Amino acid sequence: xxxxxxxxxxxxxxxxxxxxxxxxxxxxxxxxxxxxxxxxxxxxxxxxxxxxxxxxxxxxxxxxxxxxxxxxxxxxxxxxxxxxxxxxxxxxxxxxxxxxxxxxxxxxxxxxxxxxxxxxxxxxxxxxxxxxxxxxxxxxxxxxxxxxxxxxxxxxxxxxxxxxxxxxxxxxxxxxxxxxxxxxxxxxxxxxxxxxxx
Amino acid sequence: xxxxxxxxxxxxxxxxxxxxxxxxxxxxxxxxxxxxxxxxxxxxxxxxxxxxxxxxxxxxxxxxxxxxxxxxxxxxxxxxxxxxxxxxxxxxxxxxxxxxxxxxxxxxxxxxxxxxxxxxxxxxxxxxxxxxxxxxxxxxxxxxxxxxxxxxxxxxxxxxxxxxxxxxxxxxxxxxxxxxxxxxxxxxxxxxxxxxxxxxxxxxxxxxxxxxxxxxxxxxxxxxxxxxxxxxxxxxxxxxxxxxxxxxxxxxxxxxxxxxxxxxxxxxxxxxxxxxxxxxxxxxxxxxxxxxxxxxxxxxxxxxxxxxxxxxxxxxxxxxx
Numbered sequence: 390x391x392x393x394x395x396x397x398x399x400x401x402x403x404x405x406x407x408x409x410x411x412x413x414x415x416x417x418x419x420x421x422x423x424x425x426x427x428x429x430x431x432x433x434x435x436x437x438x439x440x441x442x443x444x445x446x447x448x449x450x451x452x453x454x455x456x457x458x459x460x461x462x463x464x465x466x467x468x469x470x471x472x473x474x475x476x477x478x479x480x481x482x483x484x485x486x487x488x489x490x491x492x493x494x495x496x497x498x499x500x501x502x503x504x505x506x507x508x509x510x511x512x513x514x515x516x517x518x519x520x521x522x523x524x525x526x527x528x529x530x531x532x533x534x535x536x537x538x539x540x541x542x543x544x545x546x547x548x549x550x551x552x553x554x555x556x557x558x559x560x561x562x563x564x565x566x567x568x569x570x571x572x573x574x575x576x577x578x579x580x581x582x583x584x585x586x587x
Numbered sequence: 588x589x590x591x592x593x594x595x596x597x598x599x600x601x602x603x604x605x606x607x608x609x610x611x612x613x614x615x616x617x618x619x620x621x622x623x624x625x626x627x628x629x630x631x632x633x634x635x636x637x638x639x640x641x642x643x644x645x646x647x648x649x650x651x652x653x654x655x656x657x658x659x660x661x662x663x664x665x666x667x668x669x670x671x672x673x674x675x676x677x678x679x680x681x682x683x684x685x686x687x688x689x690x691x692x693x694x695x696x697x698x699x700x701x702x703x704x705x706x707x708x709x710x711x712x713x714x715x716x717x718x719x720x721x722x723x724x725x726x727x728x729x730x731x732x733x734x735x736x737x738x739x740x741x742x743x744x745x746x747x748x749x750x751x752x753x754x755x756x757x758x759x760x761x762x763x764x765x766x767x768x769x770x771x772x773x774x775x776x777x778x779x780x781x782x783x784x785x786x787x788x789x790x791x792x793x794x795x796x797x798x799x800x801x802x803x804x805x806x807x808x809x810x811x812x813x814x815x816x817x818x819x820x821x822x823x824x825x826x827x828x829x830x831x832x833x834x835x836x837x838x839x840x841x842x843x844x845x846x847x848x849x850x851x852x853x854x855x856x857x858x859x860x861x862x863x864x865x866x867x868x869x870x871x872x873x874x875x876x877x878x879x880x881x882x883x884x885x886x887x888x889x890x891x892x893x894x895x896x897x898x899x900x901x902x903x904x905x906x907x908x
Contacts, residue, residue, distance in 0.1 A: 409801025410773060485775040486801035509701040509778015514803030 398557040401498065401519040406431055410486030412439040413479060414460075415501045417469070418446030419521030420493025421454050427490070428458050436460045440479065442472050444497065446521070469500050476501065480508035490516040496526040496537060499564035512561060523586040527555055528565040535565055542585045543571045552579065555586070594634075595622065599683040600657060609710065609742045610676055611649075614658045614687060622655045627718030628694035628782075628810070631658060632856055634686040635674045642842070644671040645812050645857050647713040647784075648690060649743075651720035658687065661742060663710040669817055669837050691854050694784065694810035696721065701778030703729040706766065706793055708785020712742055714810060715784065719751060732766050734758040734785070768793065772800045783809045812857030813877045813896045815839035821899045825849055825908040826868050840894035849908055851894065858896035865892050865906050872901010 404427040412435070414424055421443060428436060440462040443455050452465055466472030480487075489505055491498045498517050505515060524538040527546075534548025543552050546568060553568030560567065572578045601613035616622055625648055635642040646660035662675045679685070694714050696703060703722060705715050712733055722729045731754060735741035738759055747755045758764040772781070781802060783793045790809045797807045817837050824831050825844065834843040841863055844851055854860040858878030867890050876886045878893035885891045892899070892906070 407801065408799055411801075480777060483777045484773060485777060485779050485806070486773055487777060488801055509699075509776075511699075511803060511805050513805055 394557040397559045399495070399499070399517075399559055399561075401517045404490050404492060404516050404518045406435070407488040407516060409488035410438075411483065412488050412490065413483075414439060414441045414490045414492070415443075415472075415476065415497065416441070416455075416491070417444040417493035417497040417521070418448075418451065420491075420497065420518070421445075421451035423492035423518040423520050424490070425454050425458070440464075442466060442476060442479075444469055444472055444493075469497060473500075473504065476504050477508075480504060480510075483508070488516070489514075490518075492518045493520055494522050494524060495519060496524065496564075499526060499559075499561075502561065503564040506561065525555055525586050526565045527553065527568040528560065528563050529553055529568050531570060535563070536568070539566075539568075540584050540586045541582050543580060543582060544568060552576075593689045594686050595631075595689060597622075597658070597685055597687055599679055599681055599685060602679060602681055605661060605742055606740055608740060609661050609663050611659055611661045612675065612679060614660075614685065615656065617684065622658055623689055624655055625652055625658075625690035625717075626692050626695055627652055627721035628696060628714045629690040629692035629717070630694075630714075630812075630855065631660070631690050632688040632854075633660070633675075634688075635671055637670070637674050637678070642669070642671045642674065643853075643856055644814075645855050647694075647717070647810075649713040649716035651724070652717055653720065653724055658690075661710065661713050663742075665814070668814055669839075671814075691860070693855055693860050694782070694808060696782075697780045697806075697808070700780035700806075701728065702776060702780070703727065704771075704775055704779050704781050705729060705731040706781070706783040706785070706789075707731065707733045708789040709735060709740075710742060711783075711785030711789075711811075712744075712747075713784075715782070716743060716747075718782070719747070723751065729754060731755045732758065732771065734760065734764075734766060734789070737761045768796050769800065772797055772802065780806045780808065783807075784811065787811050787813070810859065811879060812855065812859065813879065814857070815842075815896050816875075816877060816898070818875065818898045819900060821872075821901070821904065823899070824903070824905045826905050827908055834898070839896065840892070840898060844894060844908060851908060853895060856895045858893050861893075863893060863895050865894055865908055866890060867892055868905040868907050870899070870901065870904045872899055872904065874899055 436458040439460045441460040442464045444466045491501045524540050527536045527539045529546040532549035536547040551570045554571040556567045558567045596617045597614040598617050600615045603611040630645045630647045632643050632645050650659040664676050665672045790811050828849050830847050832843050832847045852862045854862040861880045875898040877896040
């Protein structure tokens, strides 16, 4: 579970069934298990009207768990980027009554939420549940490049190479945490690098 | 004096009968200056000084927010009410000097919406007059579905059709025309916000269907000023100010508290804004809750009351005022 800190740091809940006409699930890796937990409480025919977009983790697990729910539409993506056109298309054609459920890593939840906000869904009406890795999607505030799957504190920007303090300051607009140079005064000062976002 | 209710000295510049039930009143500032700006959905509280009595009733501003030379309200005559609308219809003339509050908006547009879907019933059309004017000026995307009893009671229906053409759809009760609500709500693009103003039955129906069809609560906006209902007189003790007061048949509890020289905060006087929420210290009797502010749990607890619209029947009521 993500710890609560400053106000911009997102907090996640537990997926719960919402009244609606259509149900769209987006999950990665262990997020599949949050959907399975929800399914255990759902009426038998619930997934017959659901659309599931799933991006398995490196171990390729849990796709079978979701397929077993027999959703009306099931899409297996290789990465969030490869699933994004499908997600955007789905949202563009959707009507009020569509409910959105996001489960898995913060990077997945943040990026899917970003697409949903662009489509006019208020972030407060989206169901979210964090499962699996705490790895962060980070924006370097200096070069603006985004580094995925950051697990260390501090972390190196994959674009400009600065050593960045990964803050809890989060941008919904960018779907990323802010990374700020940790040794701007003296670059030779290298604080210990610890793996904290596992 | 109350939170956010700085007063404006105005003069009635015009009184225009609209149909057999509705009359429109135009107000200008007595000092000739422009009135404060407002946004579509805002209301003002109009002070009606009727001999010994002062009534304070909220009315939606229905003019364009782009024109602050005057405020306009439309008042539907209610022969069975407490007399505020009759006072406006019978006693207010061009040239009458009156006092209105600064505008307050408890029914504002959410401008993040991709589309605004509006449902009006009867005199509930008034806030939409201002909201549609505001949106039309910015090229906003809206659609208005307006239900009225008959064509002749369709206040401003012709004007709205003329201004916005097919963006306005009319339904007449006497021709058995009904909004196909489930279909309407299910066919709206993602990012639509819903606004409803009309009789409380209509608001309840629309909110219930919207929730059932998966509209998140934050996309559903409604306004219903509950007019204070007359009822049996009752006695109240105001513990903080050490006063005992009697609430008359035609008076609201809030008005009785004010008449005793106690000044609780208020904004809407219609049971929606929450400003006048008052703690109950003790009671022996039954509450008649008429507000849309307190939760059902609050209503059951007997610990809170909204004095602008709610009443009491019983032996004793002690309030924290």
